[in-house]
Structures are given as C-alpha cells and as structure tokens.
Amino acid sequence: MIARKGPNTEPSLFDLPSPEPATRPTRLGLTVIDYKQASSILTVPKGFMQGYDFTINPYSGCAFGCAYCYAAAFAPDETLSKDWGTWVRVKDNALDLLRRVKRDLRGKSIYISSVTDPYQPIERSLELTRSLLQELVHHQPRVIIQTRSPIVARDIDVLQQFEFAQVNMTVTTDDEDVRKAFEPGCPSNAQRLQAISEVQRAKVRACITMTPLLPVVNPETFADALLATGVTRFIVQPFHTKKGMFAAGTRDTATPLIDKYKWDGEGYAAARDVLRRKLNTKHTGLGEGKGGFAPV
Numbered sequence: 185m186i187a188r189k190g191p192n193t194e195p196s197l198f199d200l201p202s203p204e205p206a207t208r209p210t211r212l213g214l215t216v217i218d219y220k221q222a223s224s225i226l227t228v229p230k231g232f233m234q235g236y237d238f239t240i241n242p243y244s245g246c247a248f249g250c251a252y253c254y255a256a257a258f259a260p261d262e263t264l265s266k267d268w269g270t271w272v273r274v275k276d277n278a279l280d281l282l283r284r285v286k287r288d289l290r291g292k293s294i295y296i297s298s299v300t301d302p303y304q305p306i307e308r309s310l311e312l313t314r315s316l317l318q319e320l321v322h323h324q325p326r327v328i329i330q331t332r333s334p335i336v337a338r339d340i341d342v343l344q345q346f347e348f349a350q351v352n353m354t355v356t357t358d359d360e361d362v363r364k365a366f367e368p369g370c371p372s373n374a375q376r377l378q379a380i381s382e383v384q385r386a387k388v389r390a391c392i393t394m395t396p397l398l399p400v401v402n403p404e405t406f407a408d409a410l411l412a413t414g415v416t417r418f419i420v421q422p423f424h425t426k427k428g429m430f431a432a433g434t435r436d437t438a439t440p441l442i443d444k445y446k447w448d449g450e451g452y453a454a455a456r457d458v459l460r461r462k463l464n465t466k467h468t469g470l471g472e473g474k475g476g477f478a479p480v
C-alpha cells in the first residue's frame with residue numbers, strides 16, 4: 185500500500201479550453217508557445233530508441249511537464265531544462281521538411297515521439313502531428329505513436345490508413361493522486377484508458393506502456409483495468425536510472441516524490457511480478473524495458 189496525500193484539485197492543463205483550430209496561440213494556460221524553424225524532422229535515434237530507423241518530434245518541450253521526464257535533459261539550454269513543462273516550441277516548418285525528404289520511407293520504423301508528446305494540448309488546435317501523419321501515409325513507414333493524451337483518438341481515421349501503425353498509450357499508475365503528483369499536466373488515467381480502448385476498437389494496434397511504472401495501490405485491480413480496455417500488448421519498465429551521453433536519467437524533480445511514496449526497487453519488482461502473471465498470458469503479452477520497446 186502506498187502513502188496517500190490530499191486530493192489535488194488543480195485543473196489539469198489538458199482540461200483547459202482549447203484555442204480555435206487554425207489559430208497560433210502564444211500561450212496555453214501557463215505554457216508559453218513559440219514557433220521556430222527546425223533544421224530537420226527525421227532523426228536517427230541513439231541509445232534507448234536505437235532499434236528504430238527514425239524518430240519524429242513535431243514539438244520541442246512538452247506542456248505535460250512530468251516530474252520524471254528524461255527528455256528535459258535534451259532541452260536547448262539549462263534554463264529551459266529547469267523550466268521543463270512551461271514552454272513548447274512548435275517546429276513550424278515540420279511538414280515542409282517532411283515533404284522534402286527524398287529517402288524511401290516504406291517499411292522504415294518511425295517513433296513519434298522520443299522527446300516530446302506529439303498529442304500534448306497545443307496539438308488539438310495546431311494539428312501538426314496529424315498533418316505529418318497524413319503526409320507519411322503516402323510513404324507507408326511503420327509508425328509507432330507514443331503519448332499520454334486522448335487527443336490521439338482524433339486521428340484514428342489517419343492511423344487506419346497505414347499498413348502498420350501502433351499507438352502506445354502511457355498509463356503509469358492506478359492512483360490519481362500519484363498521477364497528479366508525478367504528471368500534473370497530463371490527462372487523467374481514465375481519459376487515457378478510454379482513448380486507448382477506442383483505438384483498439386477501431387482496429388488500430390494498441391499498446392499500454394507503464395513507462396515508468398509509478399507507485400500502484402493494487403497491482404491486481406490495475407491489471408484488470410488495463411485488460412478491460414481490450415488491449416493485449418503491454419510494456420513495463422522502472423525509472424531510467426543511468427545517465428550517460430545518450431541515456432538521460434530521471435529528472436531530479438521526481439526524486440523527492442519517489443522517496444515520499446517509498447517507491448523502491450522492491451516495490452517495483454513486487455508490482456511487476458503481479459503484472460507479469462496477469463498480463464503475460466496466452467492471449468496477451470508484457471514486454472519489459474528496452475526489449476519491450478524494440479520495433480516489431
């Protein structure tokens with residue numbers, strides 16, 4: 185059993201009213217949005233994602249601002265790294281860059297996204313990720329979407345046009361207080377489970393990633409709730425602990441929270457064992473760590 189704190193009644197950034205489509209907001213809640221020209225849009229990944237041919241990050245920065253986010257280590261400078269979650273840079277020319285790509289992308293694996301959430305709140309009005317997917321459909325790469333946002337369900341119609349498209353929805357805990365502590369700007373667990381269930385029902389490949397697995401109150405009922413979505417693919421991993429040239433570790437803001445919730449290796453292993461038993465069956469599969477993320 186984990187220690188509980190009082191309920192967090194702050195509204196999530198995700199629940200704020202969205203700007204009208206086709207507008208170019210410079211602020212969304214407390215998040216400052218700006219628009220930049222990027223030099224490239226396809227990146228050859230290193231480290232954890234190196235099994236993929238390319239990554240695409242339509243945005244730099246992420247309004248979800250998860251306490252543990254390793255992507256903060258890749259922010260353009262130290263101040264932006266420290267202020268992770270308060271700013272987003274839109275890659276304004278992302279679609280032009282993609283249209284100019286000459287290489288044959290058919291069958292290549294593209295992970296969207298490695299250092300931002302492609303369906304963070306600003307995507308609802310800008311539809312930048314959607315436009316990139318619409319372009320990619322013509323080339324038929326294997327696309328893997330990684331998100332914590334139900335906005336992805338809006339693009340099911342585009343995802344259905346790929347020969348291979350998979351949506352990985354991250355759900356890290358069964359407890360909303362834990363979710364609010366570690367992922368204050370993110371949609372609720374219920375919203376995410378509902379969205380991935382919708383993706384699954386639309387016959388787009390769906391996967392639930394517990395990455396990283398946060399403190400859970402009851403791993404048995406957590407697993408039951410995940411299975412109730414109809415999804416059959418799952419991935420679990422602990423926090424990144426090693427920092428290296430291409431492998432950033434857990435953000436420092438998560439450390440006091442990990443201590444507060446007494447979430448140590450033992451707690452993780454106990455919960456993971458239950459998840460293994462319930463999610464790794466004849467009909468469902470549980471991948472773990474880097475191997476679990478490898479392209480299929």
Ligand code: SF4
Binds near residue numbers: 246247253
């Ligand atoms: S949603 Fe992903 S990229 Fe955004 S802050 Fe959370 S972990 Fe980082």
